[in-house]
Amino acid sequence: MKVTIQREYDFIEYDVDMQDATLLELLDKIKTQQDNTLAYSSGCRSSVCGSCAVRVNDKEVLACSYKVQEGDKIEPLKNMPLLRDLVVDMQKSLEANKRAKTWLSSYNSEAKLTHEDEKINELQSDCILCGSCYSACPVYAVNEEFLGPFALTGVWKYVSDKREGEPKEKIDTIQTNGVWDCTLCNECTVVCPQGISSKADIEKLRAKSSQFGYMDPNFGNFGGGFDSGFGFDGSPSF
Amino acid sequence: MKTDVLIIGAGGAGLTAAIAAKKAGVDVVVLTKEYPTRSQTCMAQGGINAALGNVAADSIEDHIQNTLKSAHGLASEEAVRYMCSEAPATIAWLDSIGVCFSRTADAKITQRKLGGASAPRACYAQDYTGLKILHTLYEEALKHDVEMKNEKLLLEILTDENGVACGAVVMDIRSGSKESYFAKSVILATGGYSRIYDKNSTNSVKSTGDGIAVAARAGAKLLDMEFVQFHPTGLKNSSILISESARGEGGYLLNSKGERFTNELAPRDEVSRAIYAEMNKGEDIFLDIRHLGEAFIDEGLPQERKLAKLYENVDPVYDLIPIKPVAHYTMGGIEVDNNSQSSIEGLYACGECSNHRVHGANRLGGNSLLEIVVFGREAGENAAKRAQEIASHATASAKDDFLAQEFTQELDFYTLREELGNLLYAKVGIVRRESELQEALGFVKECQQNLTKMGTQESSLRYNTNLIEFLEFRNMLDASEAVITGALARKESVGAHFMAKE
Numbered sequence: 238m239k240v241t242i243q244r245e246y247d248f249i250e251y252d253v254d255m256q257d258a259t260l261l262e263l264l265d266k267i268k269t270q271q272d273n274t275l276a277y278s279s280g281c282r283s284s285v286c287g288s289c290a291v292r293v294n295d296k297e298v299l300a301c302s303y304k305v306q307e308g309d310k311i312e313p314l315k316n317m318p319l320l321r322d323l324v325v326d327m328q329k330s331l332e333a334n335k336r337a338k339t340w341l342s343s344y345n346s347e348a349k350l351t352h353e354d355e356k357i358n359e360l361q362s363d364c365i366l367c368g369s370c371y372s373a374c375p376v377y378a379v380n381e382e383f384l385g386p387f388a389l390t391g392v393w394k395y396v397s398d399k400r401e402g403e404p405k406e407k408i409d410t411i412q413t414n415g416v417w418d419c420t421l422c423n424e425c426t427v428v429c430p431q432g433i434s435s436k437a438d439i440e441k442l443r444a445k446s447s448q449f450g451y452m453d454p455n456f457g458n459f460g461g462g463f464d465s466g467f468g469f470d471g472s473p474s475f
Numbered sequence: 476m477k478t479d480v481l482i483i484g485a486g487g488a489g490l491t492a493a494i495a496a497k498k499a500g501v502d503v504v505v506l507t508k509e510y511p512t513r514s515q516t517c518m519a520q521g522g523i524n525a526a527l528g529n530v531a532a533d534s535i536e537d538h539i540q541n542t543l544k545s546a547h548g549l550a551s552e553e554a555v556r557y558m559c560s561e562a563p564a565t566i567a568w569l570d571s572i573g574v575c576f577s578r579t580a581d582a583k584i585t586q587r588k589l590g591g592a593s594a595p596r597a598c599y600a601q602d603y604t605g606l607k608i609l610h611t612l613y614e615e616a617l618k619h620d621v622e623m624k625n626e627k628l629l630l631e632i633l634t635d636e637n638g639v640a641c642g643a644v645v646m647d648i649r650s651g652s653k654e655s656y657f658a659k660s661v662i663l664a665t666g667g668y669s670r671i672y673d674k675n676s677t678n679s680v681k682s683t684g685d686g687i688a689v690a691a692r693a694g695a696k697l698l699d700m701e702f703v704q705f706h707p708t709g710l711k712n713s714s715i716l717i718s719e720s721a722r723g724e725g726g727y728l729l730n731s732k733g734e735r736f737t738n739e740l741a742p743r744d745e746v747s748r749a750i751y752a753e754m755n756k757g758e759d760i761f762l763d764i765r766h767l768g769e770a771f772i773d774e775g776l777p778q779e780r781k782l783a784k785l786y787e788n789v790d791p792v793y794d795l796i797p798i799k800p801v802a803h804y805t806m807g808g809i810e811v812d813n814n815s816q817s818s819i820e821g822l823y824a825c826g827e828c829s830n831h832r833v834h835g836a837n838r839l840g841g842n843s844l845l846e847i848v849v850f851g852r853e854a855g856e857n858a859a860k861r862a863q864e865i866a867s868h869a870t871a872s873a874k875d876d877f878l879a880q881e882f883t884q885e886l887d888f889y890t891l892r893e894e895l896g897n898l899l900y901a902k903v904g905i906v907r908r909e910s911e912l913q914e915a916l917g918f919v920k921e922c923q924q925n926l927t928k929m930g931t932q933e934s935s936l937r938y939n940t941n942l943i944e945f946l947e948f949r950n951m952l953d954a955s956e957a958v959i960t961g962a963l964a965r966k967e968s969v970g971a972h973f974m975a976k977e
Contacts, residue, residue: 257788259785259786268889268940268941269889269890269893270889273889273931273932273933273941274932274933274935274941275940276938276939276940277940278509279680280509280513280679280680280681281513281515281517281518281679282679282680282713282715283518283715283716283778283782284781285517285518285603285606286512286513286514286517286518286679287512287513288509288510288513302781302785304785320649320938321937321938322938324938324940326649327510327625328625331510334614334617335617338618339614339617340572340573340614340615340617340618341571341572341573341614341615341618342618344571344572344573346571349582350578350582351578351580351581351582352577352578352579352580352585354578354582355575355576355577355578358575359575359601362575362600362603362607362610363603363606364610365512365517365606366510366512366610391614394575395573398573398575400570400571400573401573
């Protein structure tokens with residue numbers, strides 16, 4: 238089976254004798270038997286540690302859960318500095334969690350979480366921080382400071398949790414480079430290996446922001462902002 | 476660089492230690508060879524034990540007795556008593572920082588029964604318990620402004636002229652350069668060593684026993700390294716874990732003739748031995764959950780169906796799942812006292828790399844997540860206290876010049892790593908014989924002596940994973956040696972260590 242992998246300066250084609258294998262199994266075989274210099278990340282091999290996210294044919298996948306196909310083109314994640322071959326530096330993307338304050342700020346010990354309450358953010362708490370959504374997000378082309386999909390999903394996880402005693406503090410934090418900078422393009426949802434929709438979470442955070450008195454800054458803001466009041470698709474945003 | 480408390484490892488134990496030390500008011504730096512959320516803790520599925528009695532009557536005393544029984548007399552009753560008594564407050568703390576535990580209809584944390592427990596005692600978050608605890612600890616560490624430095628491989632523990640730990644040397648994986656960190660206390664939280672069995676392990680490829688090997692080279696004592704828990708149902712080709720709940724819910728184990736041959740609900744070591752005996756007769760072994768039905772499998776075991784399809788090309792709704800027992804959890808580790816301090820003053824250990832004498836010869840399901848939080852906090856608090864009592868930093872120079880040697884690359888360590896794993900699985904695995912242990916020890920010693928004939932083909936230091944894996948292989952050899960010498964010294968079968976007659 239032939240695949241091409243983006244190396245430091247060029248794509249290199251590898252011919253590996255393997256059938257019905259995951260991409261990670263193929264990378265492991267190349268690394269140990271053909272080319273010791275190939276760099277990539279892996280850990281659990283079972284889709285839960287988030288280490289092995291890469292792009293195959295321009296779409297983010299976990300190498301450990303993707304069945305590799307003849308002719309696949311494999312590249313590192315986007316929107317993050319490249320360290321080497323398929324390895325990117327996730328430092329800045331992870332720091333978005335800190336900027337967005339994705340933690341329980343104040344524990345409301347009076348809150349009683351029921352079985353139904355548990356379901357409210359169960360999906361969001363399945364996030365494995367693989368960075369696929371961050372890589373797929375087009376907003377980074379125009380705003381490097383955008384908090385981004387996984388951090389905002391993390392914020393919704395806590396805002397929607399009855400144990401959070403200060404949800405407004407969370408909402409205050411995500412007004413700048415946050416919920417209003419998302420274009421709702423849904424690319425993050427398409428690539429999430431855990432089935433999480435950050436776009437949907439961001440929409441919920443926008444609704445919550447409105448409840449706390451915030452307004453869409455693009456709304457009625459003629460002449461301001463990079464899009465002069467018009468969205469990416471050219472339609473007016475008012 | 477200088478700090479008060481240096482923590483190496485950022486899984487559940489390391490992060491809990493970091494939060495505790497930071498709350499105690501000292502400066503903390505956490506180093507990890509991956510990123511914090513990628514550690515082995517994220518793979519824990521089943522639950523975390525605490526005698527809350529939320530679902531059925533339970534008591535701390537029962538938790539203690541169940542744990543001691545499972546340990547086959549090799550646990551410290553004092554340590555077990557402490558861990559089990561701290562469990563309810565530990566769950567309350569995890570709840571207070573936001574862990575999304577599954578709940579009962581009346582708003583309590585729900586609990587389920589795991590093997591060896593006399594009551595439903597394991598709190599869980601669907602089958603993502605470890606993942607959700609780990610991520611919440613990570614977020615709590617961010618809240619407390621814990622400094623975390625990613626992609627640093629531990630090379631050496633530094634000790635001053637009095638033999639007291641005063642820091643560590645790591646390799647920055649990104650640049651390949653060595654860095655020294657000086658600290659008043661050092662905590663190791665580097666995880667277990669199941670990957671010495673290579674592909675015959677459920678663990679992350681990063682569970683290579685680094686902290687244990689490095690600590691031992693610095694002179695720390697190891698304890699009970701021979702106790703390796705084998706999980707009965709790893710997928711045959713990939714060793715990916717199929718959860719014990721598959722048998723708990725009524726799954727059968729079958730041989731090639733389609734016969735059941737053991738009690739599927741016996742303890743892990745017994746079931747593993749029964750499977751191993753069948754395999755030695757030439758039988759292939761399968762897990763059969765077809766009779767549970769598609770609806771149940773999709774609701775209760777969705778991950779298992781996905782992984783069986785992906786890695787074995789079988790759909791458990793219609794097909795048998797090929798399995799074999801594989802290395803899952805390592806009970807042995809760095810010996811620590813009641814303060815989580817190792818035999819080296821100033822060097823603490825917590826989590827799977829440590830041995831707090833709470834698991835003995837066989838760990839009870841649900842006790843590993845409990846251990847990392849209870850003793851992670853202990854290690855963090857004690858290390859912080861020590862740091863506060865010490866006036867100034869000591870410094871020392873690195874002594875381990877392993878990488879300064881010349882490596883000739885006559886031997887391929889990847890081939891030897893695979894050989895080591897298969898050899899340990901066959902000869903230092905579920906059933907052991909003295910002659911076979913000696914044979915395995917011979918192989919390990921030969922590899923150790925031949926390390927300079929290995930080395931890496933990749934010369935660039937920048938993000939050289941070839942070099943990192945070679946350094947890990949060295950650690951795996953040292954951990955293997957400790958496992959085998961421990962096994963040779965223990966003549967009697969106990970728990971996970973089973974000696975057969977020659």
